[in-house]
Amino acid sequence: MATLTIRNLPDPTQRALKRRAARNGRSMEAEARAIIGAAMQESEQKSKAKSLSPEAEAALARLRKIFAPGPGEPRGKLVDDFLAERRASAANE
Secondary structure (H helix, E strand, C coil), X not given: CCCCCCCCCCHHHHHHHHHHHHHXXXXXXXXXXXXXXXXXXXXXXHHHHCCCCHHHHHHHHHHHHHCCCCCCCCCCCHHHHHHXXXXXXXXXX
């Protein structure tokens, strides 16, 4: 397993990481690993999403428009959440 040293981390970022780690019951190092791992997983999912056919992209755009939040509603991610579940399910098969 590799080691990563992060130098010159801004004080506000370090304090926020420390608070987040405490909320999650982890050390700052474990929290940083979790954040990096989640970011890499999200990046991989986005890379897979970019490989969709133009027809699939058009269909997704239509679905996002249909399920877009109305005025005053919180921003929803229904389609994106569905796709993430489908991709995770397909990856586990």
